[in-house]
Amino acid sequence: MGSNPQRLHVMFFPFMAHGHMIPTLDMAKRFSSRGAKSTILTTPLNSKILQKHIDTFKNLNPSLEIEIQVLDFPCVQLGLPEGCENADFLTSNNNADREDMILKFFLSTRYFKDQLEKLLETMQPDCLIADMFFPWATQAAEKFNVPRLVFHGFGYFPLCFAYCIKLHKPQKRVASSCEPFVIPDLPGNIVMTREQISDSDEGTEMGKFMLEVKESEAKSSGVVVNSFYELEPDYADFYKSVVAKRAWHIGPLSVVNRGLGEKAERGKKASVDEVECIKWLDSKEPNSVVYISFGSVANFKNEQLIEIAAGLEASGKNFIWVVRKNKGDNEEWLPEGMEERTKGRGMIIRGWAPQVLILDHQATGGFVTHCGWNSLLEGVAAGVPMVTWPVGAEQFYNEKLVTQVLRTGVTVGAKRQVKGLEDYISREKVVEAVREMLDGEEAEDRRRRAKKLGEKANAAVEEGGSSFDDLNIFIEEFSS
Numbered sequence: 015m016g017s018n019p020q021r022l023h024v025m026f027f028p029f030m031a032h033g034h035m036i037p038t039l040d041m042a043k044r045f046s047s048r049g050a051k052s053t054i055l056t057t058p059l060n061s062k063i064l065q066k067h068i069d070t071f072k073n074l075n076p077s078l079e080i081e082i083q084v085l086d087f088p089c090v091q092l093g094l095p096e097g098c099e100n101a102d103f104l105t106s107n108n109n110a111d112r113e114d115m116i117l118k119f120f121l122s123t124r125y126f127k128d129q130l131e132k133l134l135e136t137m138q139p140d141c142l143i144a145d146m147f148f149p150w151a152t153q154a155a156e157k158f159n160v161p162r163l164v165f166h167g168f169g170y171f172p173l174c175f176a177y178c179i180k181l182h183k184p185q186k187r188v189a190s191s192c193e194p195f196v197i198p199d200l201p202g203n204i205v206m207t208r209e210q211i212s213d214s215d216e217g218t219e220m221g222k223f224m225l226e227v228k229e230s231e232a233k234s235s236g237v238v239v240n241s242f243y244e245l246e247p248d249y250a251d252f253y254k255s256v257v258a259k260r261a262w263h264i265g266p267l268s269v270v271n272r273g274l275g276e277k278a279e280r281g282k283k284a285s286v287d288e289v290e291c292i293k294w295l296d297s298k299e300p301n302s303v304v305y306i307s308f309g310s311v312a313n314f315k316n317e318q319l320i321e322i323a324a325g326l327e328a329s330g331k332n333f334i335w336v337v338r339k340n341k342g343d344n345e346e347w348l349p350e351g352m353e354e355r356t357k358g359r360g361m362i363i364r365g366w367a368p369q370v371l372i373l374d375h376q377a378t379g380g381f382v383t384h385c386g387w388n389s390l391l392e393g394v395a396a397g398v399p400m401v402t403w404p405v406g407a408e409q410f411y412n413e414k415l416v417t418q419v420l421r422t423g424v425t426v427g428a429k430r431q432v433k434g435l436e437d438y439i440s441r442e443k444v445v446e447a448v449r450e451m452l453d454g455e456e457a458e459d460r461r462r463r464a465k466k467l468g469e470k471a472n473a474a475v476e477e478g479g480s481s482f483d484d485l486n487i488f489i490e491e492f493s494s
Contacts, residue, residue, distance in 0.1 A: 209430030301379030325444025397468020
């Protein structure tokens with residue numbers, strides 16, 4: 015571990031949303047497993063969620079050092095709803111002013127700056143790995159000569175994609191929003207349309223905030239990436255040589271959860287009994303179940319959910335479908351009698367599912383996903399083919415990685431970012447995509463490629479693997 019016999023102390027500061035907290039917790043576990051001391055900073059409500067997982071981890075690994083420091087976040091004083099300590103709280107709110115509220119949430123995290131500075135001064139960690147959405151963290155860390163690393167939660171491909179779009183602005187040179195164009199400089203001749211690009215206008219408040227994010231990243235000590243070299247070698251090379259000064263890939267982070275309990279508990283408490291879920295999967299043939307989940311943020315209207323339900327029923331396939339609804343909610347989104355008619359071959363989970371557990375099961379033959387980076391990587395690590403159904407953010411970029419570069423997925427046909435206008439997908443398209451993923455010769459080829467990629471994902475974090483080695487390099491550098 016370098017010349018310094020001192021144990022490396024890493025401070026982690028995730029953005030308060032499940033899609034950011036879960037991989038950061040996995041990252042802290044990975045560092046701890048390699049002898050580092052990990053400290054995670056978060057708010058009171060989020061600390062309760064994380065502490066449960068940390069306790070499970072420490073019970074399995076009593077000698078490892080991982081702890082939480084709780085920061086004050088007075089929501090009401092900051093103009094947010096009472097108890098609004100997590101961005102997922104806002105996505106379940108369908109207010110017209112939701113976007114304003116999300117921006118307010120981003121900006122209100124500046125309240126942490128003084129608290130962070132006090133902790134950096136008293137605890138003197140060797141480095142701070144802070145979320146991209148905390149641009150002020152670079153300046154705070156600089157004050158105490160603590161290197162600040164950025165964690166985006168994305169892989170190299172979407173980061174390179176966003177860089178090339180920003181630099182060349184090819185979307186400005188097409189006549190219409192649906193005219194396809196090739197992304198300049200980006201390896202692989204990736205084709206896109208303007209409708210699919212996540213582009214914050216620099217004149218808006220959100221645009222200004224994203225500019226701050228970019229500037230603070232340029233001044234940081236580098237970037238930590240939840241990916242592995244074999245997944246996206248051309249883009250890892252491009253990123254390290256053209257985009258960022260320095261980057262280390264240490265993923266896929268989700269595979270740090272080896273035990274049944276750790277996989278089952280990852281994220282929020284599942285809304286289904288894990289044992290029942292596994293028992294149900296055990297009763298199915300290998301590769302026969304379709305798993306459908308759109309992450310913790312995407313929120314479909316009832317009309318779209320009805321089409322998904324009808325498509326799953328008409329496909330004739332076994333399925334597990336996760337719907338972000340609470341038990342007892344009005345169920346207008348579910349065709350009458352559908353659950354009865356698909357009894358035995360279908361399971362609907364309302365709320366949160368033990369996703370890694372389901373994906374890793376041999377009965378799971380494919381994953382219908384919104385292409386959020388966490389989900390995409392979990393699907394890759396499980397070695398399953400995918401149906402891609404991007405909704406917003408960088409998800410359309412990730413879709414291109416799955417369908418054009420890796421060739422382990424088929425698109426459902428979503429054409430544009432969902433911004434108030436829903437990109438409506440019919441039940442016929444759902445049936446077609448699910449069958450294309452599971453049946454036929456091409457599906458077999460895709461499955462073979464996905465399986466091989468899954469093996470590489472798991473090998474990357476083992477001794478001698480690409481992510482194992484990159485983490486070693488990181489630990490040696492910041493320990494000395």
